[in-house]
Amino acid sequence: RKCILSGLWKNELGSNMTISAVNTDGGFTGLYHTAVTATDKHIRVSPLKGSQKPTNQRKQLTFGFTVSWTFSNSMTVFVGQCFMDDKGKETLKTMWLLREEVSSPGDDWKATRVGTNIFTRI
Numbered sequence: 434r435k436c437i438l439s440g441l442w443k444n445e446l447g448s449n450m451t452i453s454a455v456n457t458d459g460g461f462t463g464l465y466h467t468a469v470t471a472t473d474k475h476i477r478v479s480p481l482k483g484s485q486k487p488t489n490q491r492k493q494l495t496f497g498f499t500v501s502w503t504f505s506n507s508m509t510v511f512v513g514q515c516f517m518d519d520k521g522k523e524t525l526k527t528m529w530l531l532r533e534e535v536s537s538p539g540d541d542w543k544a545t546r547v548g549t550n551i552f553t554r555i
């Protein structure tokens with residue numbers, strides 16, 4: 434079987450994402466609902482856009498997507514791969530870069546954070 438990104442996923446932080454149908458060139462959109470916040474802002478659902486390698490080429494495909502957070506001026510890019518176990522259970526192993534909006538170039542050094550996330554189907 435092949436990994437399909439469409440559907441509902443959750444990660445180890447409890448964040449959820451919904452990925453829409455993947456189109457023929459591998460493009461997809463979706464919504465990201467993070468469970469964690471570094472600010473006192475109320476968490477809101479944020480849009481995501483991404484692309485994956487076409488499923489007809491790969492079983493355990495690679496993908497990337499960008500989340501433009503609706504409640505802050507920051508942006509996160511995720512990159513990862515879908516793995517399937519022998520029971521057909523899919524896992525998305527990802528790493529992300531979070532770019533915070535900083536007020537001056539002098540603060541650029543501290544503006545990017547990195548993290549990992551593992552997603553499984555809900």
Ligand SMILES: O=C(O)CCCC[C@@H]1SC[C@H]2[C@@H]1NC(=O)N2C(=O)OCc1ccccc1
Binds near residue numbers: 446468469470
């Ligand atoms: O949910 C996951 O699976 C992974 C964790 C991602 C959490 C994201 S990072 C950007 C956004 C979300 N939480 C938060 O406080 N954000 C935010 O933009 O806060 C503003 C901010 C950003 C960077 C530094 C300080 C504050």
